[in-house]
Amino acid sequence: MNEILQKRSVLAPGTASDRDAAIREAGGLLREAGAVTAAYVESxxxxxxxxxxxxxxxxxxxHGTNEAKGDILASALSFVRYDRPIDWGGNEVRFVVGIAGRGDEHLEILSKIAMIFSDGDAVERLLALPDAAALHAELSRAVEP
Structure with a gap:
């Protein structure tokens, strides 16, 4: 797997309506990419x-527990944007980024995603993009080395 964030691992809009379903959705994308086992999604x-x-x-x-590191087959990220906010323990969430990391491969990209989300204008731009393909293109530009 060359890309940590594959085009097929970006979904907009997501279909989940609650936190646990959103975690399963993001984890399912990691699983479909061949990055994790079903046990990792449960973790x-x-x-x-x-x-x-x-x-x-x-x-x-x-992301999974430390005990589930063995269930990670490859480093990958999934990215899901929701049209309606998900209640995440009393906080509104519109973006869910699932992580599976072997070693430190994913940390630089994760750091760049954190930087994007520290900028309110950047978050508004991501909300305004029309579909998953546009999101993938924007995120790929933002996280390229």
């Missing part, structure tokens, strides 16, 4: 039960 739900992955500015970044 994403376990982590969320112990600590919220809400990051602020409409963003949540669910």
């Amino acid at each position: 994403m739900l376990e982590r969320e039960a112990s600590v919220s992955t809400y990051m602020g500015n409409l963003l949540a970044i669910p």
Whole structure:
């Protein structure tokens, strides 16, 4: 797998209507990309039960537990944008970024995504993009080395 954020791993709009379904949706994209096992997706739900992955500015970044590292087959990100806000423990989320990281491969890209979401204007631009293809193109430009 060359790309950590594959085109097929970007979804807009997402179909989930609650936090757990959104985690399953983001995790399912990681699984479809061949990056994780089903057990990893379940560990994403376990982590969320112990600590919220809400990051602020409409963003949540669910990921698996440390015990599930063996269920990661390749580093990958998934990106889901929702038309309606998801209630994430009392916070509104419109973007869910699922993470599976082997080693440190994904950390630089994750850092760049965090930078994007620290800018309110950038978040508004992502909300305004018409579809998943446009989101993938924008995110790819933003996270390229």
